[in-house]
Every structure is written in C-alpha cells, then in structure tokens.
Amino acid sequence: MKKWILFTVLALIALLLCTLVTTSNVNSTYQKTTLIKANDFQMASQLNNTKSKKTTNFEPESYNQCDKFIKTYQKHKNQIGRNINWEKFLADDYHVDDITLTIEHIQNSNFASSWRVEQLRKGSTLNKSNNDIKNHIKDLIPDLPSFFHIEKAVPLPDLEKINDLNYHDAHNLLKRLTLTVDDIAWLITQENIPQPLIIEALNNQNLNKIIGYDKIDAISLLDYAVNYNKDSVVEFLLDHGATISNDLYLGSTMEWALKNLMVQFWNQDQKEKVLKSINIVKKLIHLGAEARFSVKNEFEIKGDFPRQFYQFKELEIKKLYEEYQLDLIQISERKTLVVDKQSELIQRITTKISKNVTKETSIKNSISTFHNCRKMISKIEDSWKPKPLKHFINQLSENKIPITKENLQEIDPILATCYFKKENPFRIEVIENSPSTKQIFKALNEKDINKAISIAESKEYSMKQKRWLFYQVLGWDTAYYSELQNSDLHQSKFNYRYFSATKIESIKSFVEAGFDLDYIDEQGTTLLHLAIQKRNLILLKYLLSENVLLDEYNLSDDLLYLFLRELSKFTEEARLAFLTELMALEPQINHHHLRAMSLFKMRNQEQYLEIIDLFPNFAITDKTPLPKAYCGFY
Structure with missing residues (x-):
C-alpha cells in the first residue's frame, strides 16, 4: 500500500513540474492581464468614491422597473449563496437544519439538499478513507496544490466488468472481491x-451503514x-x-x-x-x-x-x-422542515445581500423594495386569468368537437404547441451510468464513431434506450447523423425535443450529413421554432438566409405568435432584433398576435411604445383582451 502511495505521489510531482515548466510563459501573460483588470477596477472604484453616490429610498412605478430590480437583487443573492462557505456556520453553533433551510431560502432546495447530504456522508467509511488518503498525501507533500484529488474508486475496478459476465462468472467474481x-x-x-x-x-454487510x-x-x-x-x-x-x-x-x-x-x-x-x-x-x-x-x-x-x-x-x-x-x-x-424567513441566520445573510444591492443601485430600502416589487408583479400577473390546456380539452370534448391542431389554434395557438408536446410518443430511457455507455462515450471522445456504434449494436437496448443514445451521439457531433441513420440506432422520425446542438457550425455539419433544414417533426416543430425557443438570433438569420419553406407550412404567423408569447424572456436588445427579422417575413397580424402584445404591454409599457413606433400594426387599445390560454400540465 505504501509503495502504491509513494508511486502515485512521485507521478503527481512529475506531472506538476511538467505543468509548471510548460505554462510559465502563459502565466506571466495572465498575470499582466490580471494586473490591468485590477487597476481598471481600482480606477472605477475611485471614480465612484469621488462622486460619493447618495443612497435614496425607491418607490417602484412600473412592472418593468420592478422586474429589473428583482433581477439585480436575485443576482446578488445568487452570488452570495455561491460564495459562502456554509460549513463555517457549524462552528458558530448553527444547527445543520438551520443552515439547510437558509441555503434553500438563499439559493434553492437542490443546493440545500446537496450540502445536507454531504454533511451526512461525512460519517461514511468512504469519506473517512478518502480523508485518510488526503491527509497521508499532504504529509508527504505539504505544498501539493488543492486541485489535486485522490479518492478511492467506486466501484472497485474489477467490479465494473460484471455487466459483461454471465451469471456464473459474476457469482464467482462477487465471491472473490471484498465489497463495501x-x-x-x-x-x-x-x-x-x-x-x-x-x-x-x-x-455479512451492515445494512444500515451510511x-x-x-x-x-x-x-x-x-x-x-x-x-x-x-x-x-x-x-x-x-x-x-x-x-x-x-x-x-x-x-x-x-x-x-x-x-x-x-x-x-x-x-x-x-x-x-x-x-x-x-x-x-x-x-x-x-x-x-x-x-x-x-x-x-x-x-x-x-x-x-x-x-x-x-x-x-x-x-x-x-x-x-x-x-x-x-x-x-x-x-x-409526515412532517418536514419549514423555512422561517425571520430566523437569525437568514436575517444575517439577507442583510449582507441588501448592502450589496444598495452599493450597486443606491437604493437604501432594498429589502422592502424587493418585497414591494414582488407584490406589484403578482398583482399585475393576477389580473391575467388564462385557462390551462386541460380546461379547453374538456370544453372541446363536452361539445363533441374534435381535438385537432386547427381547433386548438383557433382558441389560442399556444394550445396546439402545448398539446402535441404533451402527447409526445417519442419517449426516451436514460442509461448514462451503464458500463457500455461509458465505452461508447470513450469511443466518441476518441472521435471513433464506428467503434461507438459497434458497441451500441452489440447490446440489447430497448427502443427508448436507442432513442436516447441516438440524440446523445448527435449532441456530441452532428456530423455523425449519417452514420447514426445507417446503424441500428436509426430514427425513422426525428424529434427536436431532444436536440440541443443549435450552434451554426453544428447545424451546417448536420445538413452536410444529410439532414433536411425544412424538416417538421410530429409536434409541428422546426429549426425556426428552435431558434426562437433557444433565443438564438444567429441561427434564425442563418435559417432565413437559407430560404426555408415558410410559405408551404404557413409558419410565419405561428413563429411570430410563439415569439410574442415569449417576448418578456428576451433581453431588451434582442427583442427588436428578432422582431425585425420576423416582420420581414410579412406575417398577417391577427387578433392572437394583438392579444400577445397586450400581455407584453402589461409587463413593459416602455418598450411596447418603442415597438409600435417601428411597427404600428401592433398598436392595441385598452379593450384589447389578453391571451386566453397558457400551457399548463395536462
């Protein structure tokens, strides 16, 4: 064991020396850049100090003002949550429960869960073994950089082979190994x-061991x-x-x-x-x-x-x-922990957030402004009372009207999009943790698509597992589309739901490999829809420059409506750029578009005026109704 550790340490030292030698020139350049940025920051700070910003109370006047302030507040909240060493509060006699709930309040339950389970795992044999290894290495090399981690492998390397063995051989393997x-x-x-x-x-195992x-x-x-x-x-x-x-x-x-x-x-x-x-x-x-x-x-x-x-x-x-x-x-x-927003630790962190927000915005009453803004936005949003998809499905059924794309679009185009996404027949089954998929990904990492496909074809995967693998490999490199379609993983019908490679280079490789830019999937989605959903202006411009078949499918109206319904999610700069591209298609503005614009006006009166200055057809009145529907769970 000692020989193994010594060998590992010597190898790490050699690697470290090699890294230091080969990167010395890069580091010197980096140091110069860092110094310049640091000086810029100091100059900016000095300018701010000479101006001596005055803090004032702030009374929000519009949805848009509040939306911007809430985003600023959330930004600082997230930054502080990420940068805090939550473990230090244990030394201040805060209970694990208090810290868990504070993390949930400041960040979210995912972060809180990860931190809590990490504390509980400290009592595990695996954690203790890893700490022993870490301390032993540190004794041998006190100056070993903190980014070096040596941990006990789970599972044992020999155990990973078990998936490729028959029952008899697997049984013998388990008898031979000492498992934890x-x-x-x-x-x-x-x-x-x-x-x-x-x-x-x-x-012979302790069944309640951590x-x-x-x-x-x-x-x-x-x-x-x-x-x-x-x-x-x-x-x-x-x-x-x-x-x-x-x-x-x-x-x-x-x-x-x-x-x-x-x-x-x-x-x-x-x-x-x-x-x-x-x-x-x-x-x-x-x-x-x-x-x-x-x-x-x-x-x-x-x-x-x-x-x-x-x-x-x-x-x-x-x-x-x-x-x-x-x-x-x-x-x-059962009973579970409940966040108390007035707890001492939450108040302590909230005060820190407030100081940072005040420093950036000069708003003194940032905590009360945050709560007032949330109330204002809630009140405005509550004035819009759309019905979910289920409501309209029931309504059509009761009136014995067929549930078709056309009938749903007539009520609200969002319903057709929503319904056909919910009724997705192309489900997948994730198998990322299996030894065979690790072999496939290793082959992909070596850029050997034929080897990856060969491994996949040697396994008895279900249709859902094959579908998952198809989109995983495609996400790796869209140039593999042709090989995939000529393999056992091929998909007779493509589905954009699982497609994520929306960079222009990837799309071009995709087309070169045989994909049709005009393809519409079973849910009626195209690459143009994807460009809007991903808020990718470069992709939208590229697709339009390639003369995709808009007229044949009457997509321009649908795309515009999809964009208008998502308008608030775009940045202020992107909104006008996207709208300019879509309006160049000369869509016919109908009552659905105006309803969607009415919703945007409710949220952003200022930019609404900017939009109608450029495109007067979007002008609405106080009587223009809001959209009827939203895409609720069905």
Missing part, C-alpha cells in the same frame, strides 16, 4: 444485474434499492433489519418509492417493472412509512422533495386501487 456498502450501492444502480447476485453481496457513493441524494442501501426498483433487494433489506429513512429534509424511503412508482407507471409497456414498484410501495405502507404531500385526495396525489417529485391523477389513482389493490390515500403524511 458503496460498491453494493453501485451494483444496485446497474440495470442488468440480477437481484439474487445483489442479495448475495449483501450477506453510503458515501453519491449517485443520488440518499445515504442508505434501502433508498438506493427503492429508487432503482429492486423489489427483491428491498424485501431482503427490510426483512434483515434495514431502517426506513425519514430525514426531516431529504427524501424519505416512501417518497423515493412514490417517485419510482410514477416513473414506472409512465412506462405501461413494461408491466413487470410496474408490478415491482407497486410491491415496494405496498410493503412500505404495511410498515407505516410516511411521505410529504402538497395534495392528497381521491382526485390527485402530489408531493415533492429536493430534485424529485411524484404526481398521480384521478384515473391513475383509481387504476392502482382497482387493478392492483394499492390505495395511495392510506399513506401517512
């Missing part, structure tokens, strides 16, 4: 490992098994003394089970997986496991925990009860 609970947690995450092998590995492996925000083997739908493993763990988790902030065992049930229930074509998830929930109900709920009645069951959620509609609740004898209403509700 973290290795077993990794085993649980693997889709194709038979559950009896995992159960065999669990023998998991240091960080695939999900959970620290127990039981929660890992529940989340990855390993029903036999769950049963074994519960029968042999594993404890149901019920942390006051993180997901409880039942919450992971409900999230898993929802996911499996979406995939009705895999009934065996659905049955496994149902059996897990039933077992936990029998043991009195609890969950948090925001809604729990016979019409809807809904809840969430950091990074996850679960939701069941009336028909799903009824089907689970009638076909599987699973009554979700039986699940007991």
